[in-house]
Amino acid sequence: MDTENIVVEFKTKTSLSKKLIPLILMLFVIAADQITKQLIVKFIPLTFPPSIGSSFFGDFLRIIHVCNPGIAFSIGQGWSLTARAFLFRIVPLVVIILVLIVYFRNDEFSSLQRWAIAGIAGGGLGNLIDRFFRKEGVIDFIDVKFYGxxxxxxxxxxxxxxxxxxxxxxxxxxxxxxxxxxxxSNKEA
Incomplete structure (x- = not known):
């Protein structure tokens, strides 16, 4: 094996490790999300209005147990099951797959951008797990005062x-x- 092949092989392995290491964050976000949701389900009853498990800093931060069959801000919770299944399960899954394909094919992302993309993918997958495996929807529990x-x-x-x-x-x-x-700035210089 000549030195040119060794250099190419080293660059390929280095490039792959730069892409794989940030995925640790993705796995951490999924694990932290699912563990905290399990704890909420186990220790805080699902009631309406939501019961407060704990409060911190007065009533600034409360831990409660609510289920969201919709998406962000409860959008779509009144839609049909078929529409919700397609729009809140299939479409996000396809988007996350496309993001990960771009993530692996692109060599121009900075290290910071790779870590950020991994965090976004982890969060998306964490909520998708709920959408696929929890009939009540996504478990939400962090409630913060917004002062009007x-x-x-x-x-x-x-x-x-x-x-x-x-x-x-x-x-x-x-x-x-x-x-x-x-x-x-570089183009202007």
Missing amino acids: IFGMDRWPTFNVADAAVVLCGILLLTSFAFTVKKSN
Whole structure:
């Protein structure tokens, strides 16, 4: 084997490890999401209105148990089972698969962007597990006071998967914005 082949093989292995290591975050988000949901189901009864399991910082943060058969902000919870199954199970699954295909085919993502994409995929898969395997829908339990902003006393209840999608999404968009800004600065120079 000549040195050129060794260099190509090393670059291929390095490139693959750069793509695989961030998937640890995806697995961590899925595990944390599912474990916390199991704890909520086990220890906090599902009641209407929701019973408060715990409160922190006065009533700023509450842990409650609610089920969401819709998507974010309970959108679609009154839709037919067929429409919900297609729009909330199949479409997100296809999107996550497409995101992971782009993730593995693209060699231009920065390390930060790869970690952010892995966090988003983990959050998406965490909620998809609920949609496929929990007849009541996605388990939400984090309830935060919103002080009347946008007319809401409390932010819509969410879970670990939702938090990962939002935080990693903001991180990814910010990273892309800085990449575009840096690219434009380099073109002007």
